[in-house]
Amino acid sequence: MNKEMVEKIKNNPDYQELVSKRSSFSIKLTILMLIVYFAFILTIAFDPSFLGTPLSGDSVTTVGIPVGIAIIFFAFVLTGIYTKRANSEFDELNNKIKESVREEI
Numbered sequence: 001m002n003k004e005m006v007e008k009i010k011n012n013p014d015y016q017e018l019v020s021k022r023s024s025f026s027i028k029l030t031i032l033m034l035i036v037y038f039a040f041i042l043t044i045a046f047d048p049s050f051l052g053t054p055l056s057g058d059s060v061t062t063v064g065i066p067v068g069i070a071i072i073f074f075a076f077v078l079t080g081i082y083t084k085r086a087n088s089e090f091d092e093l094n095n096k097i098k099e100s101v102r103e104e105i
Helices: 003-011 013-046 064-104
Strands: none
Touching: 003 013, 003 064, 013 064
């Protein structure tokens, strides 16, 4: 790709919209994941006995196990949300950009 083509793509309003929406959405999901993760870490730091509490009186499993699994599951859910939006909205914008570049060639 030559520099002229790159500049045309960068100046394309659909490309600018794609970059803006994708960046904004990924930053929001990242912040959400960091909040959940750091809440877990801060709980470990300031109230470790809470995560060490058994689920029931004679249980070996503590509260920390399902909480940790929930955090991992939450990360998978966020990945699914991003993938769903990327495969619909972001791909549509990407296809518009490709079509406009093909028309200019």
